[in-house]
Amino acid sequence: MPLLTIYRLLTIGLTPFAGGALAWRARQGKEDPVRLKERVGVASAERPEGRLVWLHGASIGESLALLPLIDRFIQRGVEVLVTTGTVASAKVVKARLPAGATHQYVPLDAPRFVERFLCHWRPDIVLFAESELWPNMIRAVHARRMPLILVNATISRRSAERWRRLPGGPGRLLGKIDLCLAQNAESAARYLGLGAPRVRVCGNLKFDVPPPPAGPTRLAAFTGAIGARAVWAAVSTHEGEEKIAIEAHLALERDIPGLLTIIAPRRPERGGEIAALARAAGLLATQRTLDGEPQRRTQIYVADTVGELGLLLRTAGVVFMGKSLTAAGGHSPIEPAKLGCAVLHGPHVENFADIYAELATARAAARVIDAETLARALQYLLADPSRMRKMGRAGADVVARLGGASQSIMAAIEPYLAQSALEQR
Known part of the structure; x- marks a missing residue:
């Protein structure tokens, strides 16, 4: 057959059971x-x-x-x-x-x-x-x-x-x-x-999509809470990548006092698990769903909400894209590139290989392989904001050209x- x-x-045959399964x-x-x-x-x-x-x-x-x-x-x-x-x-x-x-x-x-x-x-x-x-x-x-x-x-x-x-x-x-x-x-x-x-x-239609929005009032409150601190974001992370981001933070905080690491997991319901992981490493972690805006002493900020990526990308000048270190395939870097973020990623980006290749050629993205190389790349960019902005502008030019x-x-x-x-x- x-x-x-x-x-x-x-x-x-399964249709009669659909109602119970949906409930x-x-x-x-x-x-x-x-x-x-x-x-x-x-x-x-x-x-x-x-x-x-x-x-x-x-x-x-x-x-x-x-x-x-x-x-x-x-x-x-x-x-x-x-x-x-x-x-x-x-x-x-x-x-x-x-x-x-x-x-x-x-x-x-x-x-x-x-x-x-x-x-x-x-x-x-x-x-x-x-x-x-x-x-x-x-x-x-x-x-x-x-x-x-x-x-x-x-x-x-x-x-x-x-x-x-x-x-x-x-x-x-x-x-x-x-x-x-x-x-x-x-x-x-x-x-x-x-x-x-x-x-x-x-x-690829995704090059034509406007960048994710962020309301001006909410954006002002978020950036005001962060202040002048150095900040980076790990977005669309999968299990195992949050631990790497936390280890990178630990390696960086000695040289970058007041550093804020934002972690936005692909599955927001994992927010509590990620915050607990950071606290086990001796860091002060807060969650957006429970604590609101980042606090003055927050070190790891877990953005466990849906629909606020535009807010995060407008705040962080450098972004690590998840599903590229501990999981295969990668996630699209188009949205952070559109908003002028420097992009970091792991080796497993085969689902978006052509886009990452274009960004790499333009020196708008860089590959890392573990917590040590992630920390090293972040140190290189956060220590020189003009270098980070130049990398971000190169990415914005790439996605504009490919529309x-x-x-x-x-x-x-x-x-x-x-x-x-x-x-x-």
Whole structure:
């Protein structure tokens, strides 16, 4: 029996248990208890009149990358539905959506829920971000003859190899995608090799996304609390990297009195664990969720909130990007580079290798391998703010030069927009 058929039968069989599973996840803080019905395809908003484009991004990064396209659709008078899959992404994206865009949680990938969702929203065009390949959703969209476009598409070599090993291969699924608009030539070649029929390189949408915002009142309070102290930030950290950041702080504080280290973990719920780790090292640690602004004597400040990255990046001139020392893949350095931060990272940045290579060529990013080299790089930059600012400006120039993907993507999907306009007459 084909794997996709097995998957479909399995999701149908598990459908009666979805309500209980969602309720359990809500108790764990992994679902929004007020909006659980959206996860089974029940809309909490009316469908707007006229043409509607549905854009989906699973998590924070993928969904924020869609903002430039959302703006362009709205400017053209097209209604926009945006779906995300996590509580954190919903909070961040809703705060940044322009007027005229509607947010919903994406339904679970079960045929009944997907059909319910599509019957209500009836999108004219469907855009999925990066590597969102949900079989039942793709099948249902294709059956309704809705154009399905994968935008900002990316796939790593490892993921492509896993897909290729699946029984029957991924060709039956990817063949239902009308157009695949890849970030780079490597991802384009992998999608073609997996069976996507039409692939084009359009660049990375994340270069076109405005930097994360920070309200002026909140920013003034935050910078006022820090004062003239030297400060750096380790952001989107994963387990093990916080210990390295703390060790780097210990090595630096002898030479940089009053140093403030900000740690913003990828999973904010780990805030208490990280603060305890710092206290065990003999440091005064405070958490944003419990203690508010940094205190005068705070040494390790755990930024365990969602949606405040713009605040942190406007405060720290040098940033270490997580998931690059103790975990593989890395996180995108585009946001700190946009705000003029010097970027440090570990060796494991294969998911964003091309971006880090561009930054390294421009001397806007530097690689570290452990607490000792991290401390050494921080010492080099914090001791000379002009050097740090020069490195930050070089990064801002790089990301500005690499923009333009949103314009290329809109040009690529223009025939689908034109066809939907004709069908509305």
